[in-house]
Amino acid sequence: MDIPAQVLPWQQDIWQHWQQQKARQRLPHAILLTGIPGVGKRQLALAFAQALLCQQVQSDGQACGHCSQCHLVTHQQHPDLHWIQPEREGGGILIDAMRQLRQEVNQSAQQSGYRLFILAPAEALNTYAANALLKSLEEPGAATLFILISDQSARVLPTIKSRCQHWQVKTPAADMALAWLAKVKNWPPEQAKMALRLASGAPLQAVDCLDTDYQQHRQAFFNALDHLLKGFLAIQAAHTLQTWSLEANLQLYLSWLKDTLVYQMTQETNRLRHLDQVHLIQESAVLLTRLQIFKLYQLGIQLSRQVQNKTNPNKALLLETLWLQSAHLLKAENNQNSLVPGYLFLSH
Numbered sequence: 528m529d530i531p532a533q534v535l536p537w538q539q540d541i542w543q544h545w546q547q548q549k550a551r552q553r554l555p556h557a558i559l560l561t562g563i564p565g566v567g568k569r570q571l572a573l574a575f576a577q578a579l580l581c582q583q584v585q586s587d588g589q590a591c592g593h594c595s596q597c598h599l600v601t602h603q604q605h606p607d608l609h610w611i612q613p614e615r616e617g618g619g620i621l622i623d624a625m626r627q628l629r630q631e632v633n634q635s636a637q638q639s640g641y642r643l644f645i646l647a648p649a650e651a652l653n654t655y656a657a658n659a660l661l662k663s664l665e666e667p668g669a670a671t672l673f674i675l676i677s678d679q680s681a682r683v684l685p686t687i688k689s690r691c692q693h694w695q696v697k698t699p700a701a702d703m704a705l706a707w708l709a710k711v712k713n714w715p716p717e718q719a720k721m722a723l724r725l726a727s728g729a730p731l732q733a734v735d736c737l738d739t740d741y742q743q744h745r746q747a748f749f750n751a752l753d754h755l756l757k758g759f760l761a762i763q764a765a766h767t768l769q770t771w772s773l774e775a776n777l778q779l780y781l782s783w784l785k786d787t788l789v790y791q792m793t794q795e796t797n798r799l800r801h802l803d804q805v806h807l808i809q810e811s812a813v814l815l816t817r818l819q820i821f822k823l824y825q826l827g828i829q830l831s832r833q834v835q836n837k838t839n840p841n842k843a844l845l846l847e848t849l850w851l852q853s854a855h856l857l858k859a860e861n862n863q864n865s866l867v868p869g870y871l872f873l874s875h
């Protein structure tokens with residue numbers, strides 16, 4: 528038997544609502560599923576898609592995992608389940624993909640059941656692609672469901688949003704998340720707590736955070752940062768971190784700055800994400816002025832946008848820019864702390 532995608536404990540309320548809508552034949556044509564990274568949005572979308580295609584749905588509404596339809600889904604061969612994603616991680620979803628989608632929407636279902644289009648992440652749609660998608664959302668045809676997934680719903684165009692029913696997968700309470708982690712991973716409780724903190728409370732992200740590769744990368748990143756703060760050559764840091772994705776580097780960079788700001792403003796360590804790096808965070812909070820933190824944060828955001836908007840960004844060059852510019856900004860003398868209020872960058 529193929530194990531179907533599972534509905535996670537903190538997704539049960541959404542699942543129940545969808546079951547009721549399905550029972551009343553009131554399912555919308557398009558759903559926008561949001562939530563922070565690592566709360567299982569794709570898993571939930573897949574579980575629902577599979578349940579709509581399954582021939583022997585279980586009493587809780589989940590797919591059986593052994594019928595012919597389930598078999599096709601788990602082997603990623605179901606002709607009526609379409610995934611639309613960027614061609615490369617962190618890239619955009621382009622208009623060509625939407626043209627192809629339009630053709631698929633115009634065809635009828637291959638297996639005389641539901642047709643499902645899961646699009647992720649929705650914020651990766653550029654304006655042209657989003658406009659092309661609107662047509663499909665407006666004229667979806669019978670028994671068709673679009674599920675758009677987004678970590679950053681503020682970046683999804685309002686015209687797209689207004690055509691979708693919005694559901695948010697909430698970050699679970701810590702005890703629920705820890706109970707789930709204890710089931711799927713045999714970690715000591717302290718380790719699970721640390722991973723959950725690093726993942727901002729998102730359980731699936733927490734699993735990735737304790738991955739050995741990620742831990743090594745994180746340590747290499749903080750070592751490089753330590754060097755940078757001490758005034759060593761930034762270019763070396765860029766080279767040591769090149770083997771990791773630019774997105775992962777930028778994510779660590781931005782979360783380091785958030786921690787630095789939080790500590791600078793509150794002098795409290797219990798709200799820090801990188802609690803095990805407390806000395807480095809404290810050092811950063813002493814060394815950096817508020818304006819420097821703000822400028823460094825702006826730099827990180829600017830580079831993140833470049834990665835998202837370019838078809839084929841030169842990642843090595845962008846990483847080098849990150850470290851060289853950071854070194855430059857760190858050298859600039861600034862004592863204008865009062866100019867930049869903290870909320871300006873905590874909202875990101």
Ligand SMILES: [Zn+2]
Pocket residue numbers: 580581582583584590591592593594595596597598
């Ligand atoms: Zn089935």
